[in-house]
Amino acid sequence: MGWKGILGFEYGIVQAPLGPDIAGPELVAAVANAGALGLLRAPDSESPEYLKELIRKTRSLTDKAFGVGVVLAFPHKENIKAILEEKVAVLQLYWGECSKELVLEAHSSGVKVVPQVGSLEEAKKAIDVGVDAIIVQGREAGGHVIGQEALISLLPQVVDLVGGRDIPVIAAGGIADARGYVAALALGAKGICMGTRFVATQESYAHSTYKRKLIEYDKTEYTDVFGRARWPGAPHRVLQTPFFCDWKSLPAQESETNQPIIGHSTIHRVEKEIRRFAGTCPNPTTTGDIESMVMYAGQGVGLIKEILPAGEVVKRLVEGAQLLIQQMSGESVYI
Structure with missing residues (x-):
């Protein structure tokens, strides 16, 4: 069942690394405690010691695993070094090329690598360098958007490209409730990544x-x-x-x-x-x-009606997806 875990996490739900500092320790820990994958946002300047503090503060709030997102368009080498030294569960990368050398280095530190892509070409490069999962971002997504294709057309193409490899494909872009979650599963995703829905939570560091x-x-x-x-x-x-x-x-x-x-x-x-x-x-x-x-x-965003605790967002997504799938599997389908 697709609402179950990816990358060793209880549920197939990822909280995007909202920036520049909206995804802080409180939000990430709340998501992790709910069984999903929370991602801190690394600073867009080299700040390795400060980043280690963020990671350690998050660890003081949860005993669950989590990750850190890095935008490769900004200085990042020392930050990535700090992430690998701290041995977080996941290094999420965006807006730049994920090299085979970096993947090997991360794997040697016990860190999984998950790039976010916006095209079939980017996805192919990610597969070729041995990443652990791929986030596919559609043009519907909030924040900075690297691709031009809609999620509904791009996602199944990446799923087909991955084929039988053990690389979970995670859908991102415009998903805000259980219906979007189930739709992504129907297109072949193993999980979803949400940004806007997690900005609108009690723990997010948004104004x-x-x-x-x-x-x-x-x-x-x-x-x-x-x-x-x-x-x-x-x-x-x-x-x-x-x-x-x-x-x-x-x-x-x-x-x-x-x-x-x-x-x-x-x-x-x-x-x-x-x-x-x-x-x-x-x-x-x-x-x-x-x-x-x-x-x-x-x-x-039009589906977001209230500011909720992040754990409640995860709970509603999981329970809603389970219910929808049970309802569909129990009904006759007419075409």
Whole structure:
């Protein structure tokens, strides 16, 4: 049954490494304690000692295994070294090439490697270097989106590509409830990875206004308006807030570099100025014009109606998926 575990975890549910610091120890530990795979988000700058502190704090909150997500578009070698030294269960990689050397190094430390891909070509490269699982991200996903294909078409292609190999395929993009979970299983996935649904939890390190907007709004848009200078060529899906709707036609030559400062935030212990159109989503330390800041969200956001404990999210997903599958298997099917 597909709601059962992947990669040694009790359930086939993965909490995405929400950034820059939204997936902190409290959220990851809550997800792990519920039997799913929680992923910390590594800083986007080399901070190995601080990252080790995050890992150790998470371990103080759970005796279950968890992982760390790393964006390869930013400096990361020392961070990955720290992750392997700490021997977390899973190294999740995104937005860059996962090399065979890195996979071998991780495996020698007892760490499983799980890249997130947005195309069939990326998936093939991941299989060839010997990864342990693959997260397939559809264009419906919130945050930064590397591919252009919808999950419903890309996912079964990757499943077919994997074939009989022992590489679980995990679906990501627009999934927010048990129905999406079961749909992903029907397409051949062994599990799901969710971001937006876990931002909207009690333990996530998102600003309360950001969480509230995830309940209030139900439309998103794929754009490149935010963070053009810091992370060029990295389109993303965001909530259609009034601010975004007013500015979504921002000329291509504009970026956050020449914009006014609209707030301040402490991110991974570093004080940051937030300029208009920055790609930094607000956390609880953020001050200023919160409603004019980026709020990443996937297309499933309209299905999120309340802020729940992360463990309750996992519980509802598992029980809902079990019930749906039982109902379908017990009924006659007419075509």
